[in-house]
Amino acid sequence: MQIEHVKLGEDGRIVIPATLRRELGLHSGETLVVECDGESLLVRRHETVLRETQDYFRQFVTPGASIVDELIADRRDEAARDEAETEELLAHNLHG
Secondary structure, eight states, X not given: XXXXXXXXXXXXXXXXXXXXXXXXXXXXXXXXXXXXXXXXEEEXXXXXXXXXXXXXXXXXXXXXXXXXXXXXXXXXXXXXXXXXXXXXXXXXXXXX
């Protein structure tokens, strides 16, 4: 682990030292994610965080299942329930 000392600028900016940018392969304009644990900052590549997030949520996907098809089926079920509820309310109002 390499440790560098940096100063916080008046505008709240810090500069990542060139040695660390080279070591990590960081380039100007690259999107980074800054995480705070209340005491420390962790700077990570956006692509790394995205990949870890996708890997985490992959455990909730049934192999071979289409999330899009499941979502469409859920929405159709919800629409059918809404329609049945509306018909019930209309029938109640007409006969009540």
